[in-house]
Amino acid sequence: MTIELNAGGITINLNYPIYQRIDGDQYRHIYAVGDLHGCYDLLIDKMQKVNFNKEKDLIISVGDLIDRGNQSVECLGLLNEKWFKAVRGNHEAMAISALKTGDVNNWIYNGGQWFFMLDYEKEILAKACLKLAEKLPLIIELNVNNKKIIIAHADYPDDEYEFGKNVNKKDVIWNRKRIKQQESRKIKGADLFIFGHTPMIKGVCHRSNQLYIDTGAVFGQELTLKKIK
Numbered sequence: 001m002t003i004e005l006n007a008g009g010i011t012i013n014l015n016y017p018i019y020q021r022i023d024g025d026q027y028r029h030i031y032a033v034g035d036l037h038g039c040y041d042l043l044i045d046k047m048q049k050v051n052f053n054k055e056k057d058l059i060i061s062v063g064d065l066i067d068r069g070n071q072s073v074e075c076l077g078l079l080n081e082k083w084f085k086a087v088r089g090n091h092e093a094m095a096i097s098a099l100k101t102g103d104v105n106n107w108i109y110n111g112g113q114w115f116f117m118l119d120y121e122k123e124i125l126a127k128a129c130l131k132l133a134e135k136l137p138l139i140i141e142l143n144v145n146n147k148k149i150i151i152a153h154a155d156y157p158d159d160e161y162e163f164g165k166n167v168n169k170k171d172v173i174w175n176r177k178r179i180k181q182q183e184s185r186k187i188k189g190a191d192l193f194i195f196g197h198t199p200m201i202k203g204v205c206h207r208s209n210q211l212y213i214d215t216g217a218v219f220g221q222e223l224t225l226k227k228i229k
Helices: 040-049 072-080 090-101 105-109 112-117 120-134 169-174
Strands: 004-007 010-013 019-023 030-033 058-061 084-086 139-144 147-152 192-195 205-207 210-212 225-227
Touching: 040 072, 040 225, 072 084, 072 112, 072 120, 090 105, 090 112, 090 120, 090 169, 105 112
Parallel strands: 019 139, 030 058, 058 084, 147 192, 192 210
Antiparallel strands: 004 010, 010 019, 030 225, 139 147, 205 210
16 A cells, blocks of 8 residues: 655655655746755855745755765755755765764765864754755655656666656665666656766756756856756
8 A cells, every 4th residue: 555645745655755746836936956065155146046936936956965065064954945855865875874873984085074074063953954864855756837857866777767666775876877878768657857966067968858967066067957847
């Protein structure tokens, strides 16, 4: 039996909590944003340029809010905003694992040293926000204008999408096999798939029905804020 919880246009399949469904028709405009990696000011600047309305619009992040950039705490704080939704990225996963197990080496190696340089108040805030990150879905299904758009961090590791399908969770946040293929096959079951994770230094990459929007903001490149409604 499938159990679903619906609140405010957001549906979570309780049998498969890695999935979340959002009714896009309740928002004026919807944007997908690439990997932030602590680039909070870049996001605010982009929002101002598109006249983003916090009461009517929505931003959906492909994950990796933290690490490498110098405003990871501020980016984590976005999880408290009603106009901001996100899927979990591999950097959130590394942080959560490090704080739970005490094995922090992999996280530090991948840009997590910022956490250990925080003052007491910011450390408490960061820990609270990382608790929120534990509850982030891995996959968001956005239904808007009679189209189905899927947002995940790295990949949807299957040839056909279905809400609640059991897929490899590690591959959802880590997999680069699809983007490394010379030709990308269409993923059935949805109109568009939006991913981050792999920096596209030459700009947004559109392959088949997949859009890769991590354009390397933390490496001095552009932050992509892609309008999808």
